[in-house]
Amino acid sequence: MTSTFVAAGPFAGQKPGTSGLRKKTAEFMRPGYLECFVQAVFDAIGGVSGKVLVLGGDGRYFGRQAAETILRMAAAGGAARVIVGRGAILSTPAASHLIRLNAADGGLILSASHNPGGPDGDFGVKYNIANGGPAPEAVTAAIHAATERVTGYHIAGAPAPDLDRIGESRLDGMVVQVVDPVTDYAALMERLVDFDAIRALVAGGFRMRFDAMSAVTGPYAVEILEHRIGFAPGTVVNAVPEPDFGGHHPDPNPAHARDLWDELMGPDAPDFGAASDGDGDRNMILGRGVYVSPSDSLAVIAANAHLCKGYAGGIRGIARSMPTSAAADRVAAHLGVDLHETPTGWKFFGTLLDAGRATICGEESFGTGSDHVREKDGLWAVLIWLNILAARGKGVAEVLDGHWRQFGRNYYSRHDYEALPVAAAEAVMAGLRAALPGLPGRVVAGMTVTAADDFAYRDPVDGSSSAGQGLRVAFEGGARIVLRLSGTGTEGATLRLYLDRMEDDPDRMAQDPQEALAPLIAAAEDLAGIARLTGRAVPDVIT
Numbered sequence: 238m239t240s241t242f243v244a245a246g247p248f249a250g251q252k253p254g255t256s257g258l259r260k261k262t263a264e265f266m267r268p269g270y271l272e273c274f275v276q277a278v279f280d281a282i283g284g285v286s287g288k289v290l291v292l293g294g295d296g297r298y299f300g301r302q303a304a305e306t307i308l309r310m311a312a313a314g315g316a317a318r319v320i321v322g323r324g325a326i327l328s329t330p331a332a333s334h335l336i337r338l339n340a341a342d343g344g345l346i347l348s349a350s351h352n353p354g355g356p357d358g359d360f361g362v363k364y365n366i367a368n369g370g371p372a373p374e375a376v377t378a379a380i381h382a383a384t385e386r387v388t389g390y391h392i393a394g395a396p397a398p399d400l401d402r403i404g405e406s407r408l409d410g411m412v413v414q415v416v417d418p419v420t421d422y423a424a425l426m427e428r429l430v431d432f433d434a435i436r437a438l439v440a441g442g443f444r445m446r447f448d449a450m451s452a453v454t455g456p457y458a459v460e461i462l463e464h465r466i467g468f469a470p471g472t473v474v475n476a477v478p479e480p481d482f483g484g485h486h487p488d489p490n491p492a493h494a495r496d497l498w499d500e501l502m503g504p505d506a507p508d509f510g511a512a513s514d515g516d517g518d519r520n521m522i523l524g525r526g527v528y529v530s531p532s533d534s535l536a537v538i539a540a541n542a543h544l545c546k547g548y549a550g551g552i553r554g555i556a557r558s559m560p561t562s563a564a565a566d567r568v569a570a571h572l573g574v575d576l577h578e579t580p581t582g583w584k585f586f587g588t589l590l591d592a593g594r595a596t597i598c599g600e601e602s603f604g605t606g607s608d609h610v611r612e613k614d615g616l617w618a619v620l621i622w623l624n625i626l627a628a629r630g631k632g633v634a635e636v637l638d639g640h641w642r643q644f645g646r647n648y649y650s651r652h653d654y655e656a657l658p659v660a661a662a663e664a665v666m667a668g669l670r671a672a673l674p675g676l677p678g679r680v681v682a683g684m685t686v687t688a689a690d691d692f693a694y695r696d697p698v699d700g701s702s703s704a705g706q707g708l709r710v711a712f713e714g715g716a717r718i719v720l721r722l723s724g725t726g727t728e729g730a731t732l733r734l735y736l737d738r739m740e741d742d743p744d745r746m747a748q749d750p751q752e753a754l755a756p757l758i759a760a761a762e763d764l765a766g767i768a769r770l771t772g773r774a775v776p777d778v779i780t
Contacts, residue, residue: 239409240313244389245269251277251384253377255582257363259349262299265360269390275307275345276390277383278364279314281376282343286315291335291365293327293418294347295453295516296478297354301325303347303362305397312411313391319411322418325400326478328453328517330606330614331422333369337610338421342367348453348516351488355481370587370611374703419460429547429609430620432466434627439467443626444507447619448497451475451483454513454616461616487514489521489603489615490780491528502526508632509623513615518583519603520615522622524633530750530780532562532649532737535599537640538621540568542597544628545621547609553593556586558600559692559707560719560735562647565599571644580694580706581721587611588698601651601735603780638746645741648753652776653723654732654767661771662722662730669708669720669765676710682760684712692719710764715739718761734761734776751779 248267251258251274258274265271279285292307294300304325311319320335321327327335329346336344349361364372364380372380398406398413405414426432447462449455455476462468474497475483486493489512501510501523510523522529529537539555542548555569556577569576577595579585583604589595590608599605604613622633629636654662676689688711693704707721719735736757740746751758761767768774 239394240391241394242389242391243269243272246273246387246389247385248273252381253363253372255584256350256371257346257361259352259359259361262354262356262358262360265303266299271303271306271362272310272390272392273387274362274384275310277387278345278380279310280387281379281383282364284314285311287317288342289318289320289339290316291320291327291332291339291341291344293322293325293332295328296324296326296480297348297360297482297515298356298358298480299360300347301400303360304400306392307345308397308408308413309393309395310390312393312395312408316411318414320414320416321400323401323403323415326418326453326456328418328422328457328616330518330610330612330617331418331457333365333610333612334422334425335416336365336367336369346516350516351514351519353482353486354515358481365611368587368591368611371582371584373584373587374701419457422457423461423465425609426461426617426620427465429545429617430624431546431627435466435620435623438623438627443509445472445509445511445623446497446500446507447473447510448489448494448512449473449475450485450487450489450494450512450514451477451479452485452487452513452515452517453478454517457517457616458513461620482515489514489519490778491521492778492780494521497523498528509626511619511622513619514603517615518613520605520618521603522618522633524637527634527637529633529637530562530649531599531601531603531605532564532647533637533640534618534622535561535597535605536564536568536644537625537636538599538605538618539565539597540571540640540644541625541629542621545624548596548607552596554589554595556589556595556598558582558585559709560651560721560733561599561601562649562737563715563739564644564647564649567644577697580692580703583611583613585694585696585703588696592698594698641746642743645739646746648738648740648748648750650736650750650754651780652734652736653778653780654734654771654773655777656729657732657771657773659730662732665732665765665767665770666708666720666722668770672764673708676764681763682756684716684756684760687711687713712760716757718757718764720761720765732767732771734765734767736761
């Protein structure tokens, strides 16, 4: 085995966040930048000698080059085997499944999720642990510490093998196993979802549209929806992954998946619409003339999971991120299972899933999943919805209406203020944080504050603690606002405002959400002064 040590680094600012390290593509392409971060990952996990790793990503610009570099570094570190998706392609949930299926020691996912790609876009590297899930805070802290002391990296002198050719080859002493990125994942979906029931739905004339947003789920959706289930060719649009996602911002929401939205709200709308994001872990669900909020989607999936063959025995618990609406809480109470409220970030669900304390998980940022992997899974959510519609024999609007009449409706919305000056965003957070102790009992926009805090979490399984996870203000009647800074952007700061109000009167469940939430929107501005402190009179994105 021949390898070289190249002196480089350390580089400032390589602290991984909730979803790994995300930076501008050009920064990752700086000489030694990617390599030093990957070396820090290897150092933090005790080296890779003798280990089995999974490697792949969403196909964005620089992904293949990065994968080839990482393979050469893994070989230099003495890894036994690296399982890599053909063309360096793997959706994030498929990568999680491969880690678990092969009992791998971990994996590296090359993605910046829903962020734009291309030479002027974003790139990212995330390390997932042996359970298939994102590295917990203790591991990311160790990686960050390693980035601050790294002095260079080890890399094999031999070139990486052809990543377009399925099969095994050797890179120095390491086995490189190139696999079809779709096959194992599709087989898993067939075990969880009743494809025959969905085929019968299709045979009855049911139509759908899936927008892959020129991102990684295109090949998965074509194989599963069109080839295996039988939807008409062309059901999946923007199906070919592109290095710049075809110029799309691959974030499946009403703003960035506008063509899909317009089609589903149009006069000749199909029965069902869905979209997924850059790396395949997020989803948006639409029906003819109706949008399903991520919080409602989580609640409906949890309430109906027993209709899907992989969950026929029921579920053991539901976990949701703190900013997600309380809609799932009432489902958990109805089912007699535990409800867990965690910070934002899928890694916080991992211990609950591993311990068998949760089956269905979700977060407000268009992410839903279950214990089949340790990541959120966009295409899984789409297939579960199709299974539910087939079993219920109803459309999306009917399913939603029936759910609200049984459990009540949570009017819910997220307002995103993107690429803010960091100082302005931090001023908003600091101002509200300072005001929290004096808020209970105060009347704001005609509503009385009952509680206010900065959310802190203690994991019920491993006892780990996470503080400063979002500012919460609750009002009489269960309404609340939440304010937090997002860690997924690469430019400026993204401020997210979450608004949640429960309505149990069936005659008042058909309002426009922004109208229903108008008092909370006014209260949020009164308390946090977003427009006053940032100069942004309206959000950049409303979902």
